[in-house]
Amino acid sequence: MNSGDAMLAQQFDDAAQQRDASALGMWTFLATEALFFGVLFAGYTVCRVRFPEAFAAGSRHTDMLLGTIETAVLLTSSCAVALALRDVQLGGRRVAAWLLVLTAALGLSFLVMHGFEYFSEYREGLIPGIRYTQQGPLAGPMQLFFCLYYFITGFHSLHVGIGVILLLVMARRTWRARFSAQYYTPLELSALYWHLVDIVWIFVYPLIYLVGRAG
Amino acid sequence: MNTPTTSASPPSLRLHLIVLAALLALLLTSAGCALLPLGVFNTLSALGISVIKTLLVMAFFMRLRRGPPLLRIAAAVGFAWLAVLIGMTVAEVLTRVVLPSPW
Numbered sequence A: 001m002n003s004g005d006a007m008l009a010q011q012f013d014d015a016a017q018q019r020d021a022s023a024l025g026m027w028t029f030l031a032t033e034a035l036f037f038g039v040l041f042a043g044y045t046v047c048r049v050r051f052p053e054a055f056a057a058g059s060r061h062t063d064m065l066l067g068t069i070e071t072a073v074l075l076t077s078s079c080a081v082a083l084a085l086r087d088v089q090l091g092g093r094r095v096a097a098w099l100l101v102l103t104a105a106l107g108l109s110f111l112v113m114h115g116f117e118y119f120s121e122y123r124e125g126l127i128p129g130i131r132y133t134q135q136g137p138l139a140g141p142m143q144l145f146f147c148l149y150y151f152i153t154g155f156h157s158l159h160v161g162i163g164v165i166l167l168l169v170m171a172r173r174t175w176r177a178r179f180s181a182q183y184y185t186p187l188e189l190s191a192l193y194w195h196l197v198d199i200v201w202i203f204v205y206p207l208i209y210l211v212g213r214a215g
Numbered sequence B: 001m002n003t004p005t006t007s008a009s010p011p012s013l014r015l016h017l018i019v020l021a022a023l024l025a026l027l028l029t030s031a032g033c034a035l036l037p038l039g040v041f042n043t044l045s046a047l048g049i050s051v052i053k054t055l056l057v058m059a060f061f062m063r064l065r066r067g068p069p070l071l072r073i074a075a076a077v078g079f080a081w082l083a084v085l086i087g088m089t090v091a092e093v094l095t096r097v098v099l100p101s102p103w
Helices: A015-050 A052-061 A064-089 A094-124 A139-175 A185-209 B013-035 B040-061 B069-094
Strands: none
Touching (some): A015 A052, A015 A139, A052 A139, A094 A139, A139 A185, A185 B013, B013 B040
């Protein structure tokens, strides 16, 4: 089961062709994911152009320190999964499996931190439609910021959750020597997915947490 | 399609750690810039740093730097469509003229 040829599907000439086809399919999927989040970012842009002060005020209600820590956690996890893939390519197994577990743990810690953020926003009354207690002239348009905030971060957290499960499955398979220096396509594709989750957050961070901080 | 997806020898541990350090430094830079009163450059610097971080992740962690051209095109096309989506939406919103009601 370890060699690339043993895993070769009949429609491919060789393992390299199969791996390239898989990677191309994954990149196409990632493009649809970028567009999925792109729609939310486009909506954000339109609303922010219309209500700049409300978006700055909304952003100041978010926890910038926690957002920065979450970004650092995701960036580090991206490096960890890239190192896990590298280790498998060099014939490793145990270190790669532990690096994948570390990546999943970092993803899980991101979700926990975000859960704390949601909870503190609930206590502050910042959830439109459920518990929204803000007053003043900006309170109305600020609801738009928070609706977009929950949609963008909610869908992103869903992706992080799926990624954590995927990484744990890959860690288990790596530990059981299902991958080798010749065959590691599922691990490579899972890593690409995790990097995309990281990239989405790289843009969420300035748009949600860093608006209007200097004022 | 016959070019291997990844080069025979994967990038070094040192390169991975250098890229991670650069990403974390850029993160702190964007947080620092956000606290300075730069006007419109607050948004521009934040987004510019995000683009640089994304290019670093794509080039080194996702290994597009040495990836086959087809994959690089597929990746670029995804972001090109995204640029069209956001660019045309913003162009419409920013050039919209609010007409007064005739009655």
